[in-house]
Amino acid sequence: MSRSPFPRRRPTRPPRVALAVVTVVGAGALSACAGFAAPAPVGDPVKVALAAAGGTRTVQAGDKLKVTAEGGVLTEVTVTDPRGRRLPGGLGSGGTVWTSSAKIAPATKYSVVARTKSAEGGVGAAKESLTTARAARLNTLVLDPGVQDSVVAVDRLLTLTFDQPVTDRAAVERHLSVTTNSRTTGSWDWAKDRNGMDQVTWRAAQHWKPGTEVTLRAELDGVDSGGGRFFTGDYDLNFTISRSCTDSDMGRVCGKVHVGDPAGVTASSVRGKDDHTTGIGDWNDG
16 A cells, blocks of 8 residues: 555644546546645645646546646656556646556556645645556456476477457567576567468567576556457466477487487478478487
């Protein structure tokens, strides 16, 4: 739970920063939280209001949040979800507007703390909360490899297949990360699977090293994949590249590498023009 950055006290005349509460219907609702404690403002209080960045007074999941100040400026705005994650954003228009750079998620309660400074130099703070409704449309995905902590062949690809179309690929990709204990680099490649579903595959820049430990983090909870199709959870996967290589398409072993073996060529065979098998390199299946 977000906490006020200032301690509570009981002055003779409680300081106030006026907060224009925007009533939100349907997908979002604004509700006043506990009062704030701040040095008494000088002159008229700064009025703070919340709205959608698009200009509507109704804030819905998938909108960007806008915080505005009237009669002064915003000096800092902090928006956090129940897990303590901050909604990124920045000040603009001379400090009178703060706009999030990311969209707000569905079914999430956000705590908003806005610190202000009046035209006369008085400082204050206001605290509000915003709760969004559940998303009308959801997106999910299937991971391959599909078993946690599995050991897979060196020719196995890391693939995510989505249940619904992904029209904002950049938003999804920003929340995907792959790390390995061998510092293998790679990139994401988007395509359609044979059933026409959107699919993204992580392709290593070099061949997997046998024994490599791979970790996928897909922090997609609350991310809009496009068209208001939200994810409602994160996905994690750990797997290890086997010490041997299996050519699953051809149904045969394509070589083995063991720790301490001398460097050499290890490769599968390929089909020649007449569809006969042609070996590549020298290797022993033993």
